[in-house]
Every structure is written in C-alpha cells, then in structure tokens.
Amino acid sequence: MPLVLRALDLRKVYVTPSGMVEAVVDVSHAFTPGSVTAVVGPSGSGKSTLLNLLAGFDTPTAGEVWLDGDAVHTLSERERSSLRLRRFGFVFQSFNLVAVLTAEQNVALPMGLAGVPTTLRRRRVAHLLARFGLERRGDHLPHRLSGGERQRVALARALANDPDVVFADEPTGALDTTTGALVMDALADVAADGRTVILVTHDRTLAERADERLTLRDGRVVAARSQHVADFALETDS
Numbered sequence: 219m220p221l222v223l224r225a226l227d228l229r230k231v232y233v234t235p236s237g238m239v240e241a242v243v244d245v246s247h248a249f250t251p252g253s254v255t256a257v258v259g260p261s262g263s264g265k266s267t268l269l270n271l272l273a274g275f276d277t278p279t280a281g282e283v284w285l286d287g288d289a290v291h292t293l294s295e296r297e298r299s300s301l302r303l304r305r306f307g308f309v310f311q312s313f314n315l316v317a318v319l320t321a322e323q324n325v326a327l328p329m330g331l332a333g334v335p336t337t338l339r340r341r342r343v344a345h346l347l348a349r350f351g352l353e354r355r356g357d358h359l360p361h362r363l364s365g366g367e368r369q370r371v372a373l374a375r376a377l378a379n380d381p382d383v384v385f386a387d388e389p390t391g392a393l394d395t396t397t398g399a400l401v402m403d404a405l406a407d408v409a410a411d412g413r414t415v416i417l418v419t420h421d422r423t424l425a426e427r428a429d430e431r432l433t434l435r436d437g438r439v440v441a442a443r444s445q446h447v448a449d450f451a452l453e454t455d456s
C-alpha cells in the first residue's frame with residue numbers, strides 16, 4: 219500500500235530584513251496516491267516553499283506534515299534525509315544531474331547512498347533507463363543528452379529507491395512544449411504505479427492533464443479540485 223502524504227494547517231513565515239513573508243498559510247491537503255497533483259499559482263505564491271515543507275527540506279513555522287504515521291515535521295535533519303532517500307524522489311527544473319557522472323551513474327547514485335548491493339543496483343538501473351526509453355544513453359554524460367532525455371534520466375533516478383512520493387518542481391520549465399508533454403507522460407506513468415506525484419508547473423496544459431489541481435495565491439490554497447471526478451470539485455475560486 220502506498221503511503222499517504224498529508225499537510226495539516228501548514229504555515230511558513232520567513233523573517234527578512236524588510237519584514238515578514240508569509241510564504242505558506244494554513245495549507246491542509248491529502249495527496250492521493252496513484253495520481254498527479256499539479257500545484258499551480260502565480261510566481262511567489264508559495265509553490266516551491268510548500269514542496270520543500272512536504273519533502274522535509276525545510277521545517278514549517280506551524281502545522282504538520284504526515285507520511286502515513288510518520289510525523290515529518292518532528293523528525294531531526296538526519297531522520298528527514300533518511301526518509302527522503304527511502305521514500306521520496308525529486309526532479310527539478312535544471313541542474314538535476316551530476317555533470318561528471320554518466321546517465322547510469324546518476325541513476326545508481328541514490329541506490330549507492332541507500333546501500334543497495336551492486337548486482338541489484340545494475341539490474342535496476344538498466345530497468346529504469348529502459349522504462350524511459352534511455353537504454354542506449356546509459357554511458358552518456360548529461361551534456362551529451364537532450365533536455366528531455368536529461369529530465370527522463372532525472373525521473374529514472376527519482377525512482378531509484380522505489381519512492382512513495384515523487385516531487386517535481388517545474389520539471390518541464392526548460393523544455394519545449396512537445397518535450398515537456400513527453401516528460402508529463404512519464405510522470406503520469408509513474409503515478410500509475412500507485413505513487414503520489416506532486417508537480418509544480420506554470421504550464422496550463424500540463425496542469426490540466428494532472429488528476430488533481432491545487433491552486434495557491436499568497437501562500438493560501440484558493441482552489442483544490444479533482445479534475446477527473448467532477449463531484450469532488452471544491453472550487454472556491456471564481
């Protein structure tokens with residue numbers, strides 16, 4: 219059974235020399251395993267901050283993050299890194315891959331950190347690269363891959379330790395529309411495994427293809443809707 223990620227009254231306030239910034243305000247949401255949830259909203263609305271809180275990169279000012287029975291917000295930094303390594307996968311807009319490592323070595327990296335034995339690691343790397351059509355790109359360094367291929371290697375690496383949740387912050391931000399759509403196909407495929415995929419995107423077309431959509435404005439959720447089950451729609455936005 220996939221684990222369910224939940225945010226409860228989540229709040230993040232940054233104190234800066236020019237005053238307080240309420241980056242995330244009272245966000246409560248349960249993310250559905252087996253679906254892609256698009257987190258959308260204007261620049262500065264708190265999307266990345268929310269992702270960082272959910273993933274345990276950052277600690278909330280108030281509120282809670284639960285991965286099933288694990289209270290992520292109460293874990294130490296060390297416990298959170300261990301949780302991330304085992305349960306979470308990440309894809310970012312750019313600088314995803316280690317430039318001096320080949321595609322294969324990049325995908326193997328999290329498994330090495332988790333102590334996966336070499337034979338198993340090799341088998342899984344081959345399987346993951348093949349899954350994303352990259353079986354002939356294993357020995358390429360990132361600069362010898364196209365943008366879309368790089369993001370697919372990043373996605374293969376995100377799946378290395380069989381995570382429950384995959385976080386993607388603008389994974390198609392540096393790609394053209396067609397290539398971006400392919401990366402979205404791959405994310406949808408990853409959700410079909412039963413995993414939770416949380417996708418931050420500015421791309422309206424991609425957001426419309428997600429199963430659920432969470433809209434933020436000034437750190438608050440202004441709309442949360444399931445796009446495929448009309449009865450679930452909870453639009454509070456006009």
Ligand SMILES: Nc1ncnc2c1ncn2[C@@H]1O[C@H](COP(=O)(O)OP(=O)(O)OP(=O)(O)O)[C@@H](O)[C@H]1O
Nearest residue numbers: 232233234239241260261262263264265266267268
């Ligand atoms: N480390 C920080 N210190 C102070 N303020 C911050 C910090 N990180 C983010 N903020 C502020 O918090 C708010 C939310 O930022 P966040 O990066 O979450 O927005 P976003 O929705 O991801 O924007 P974008 O679409 O541009 O990536 C912004 O006003 C931002 O300036």
Ligand SMILES: [Mg+2]
Nearest residue numbers: 265266267387
């Ligand atoms: Mg952002």
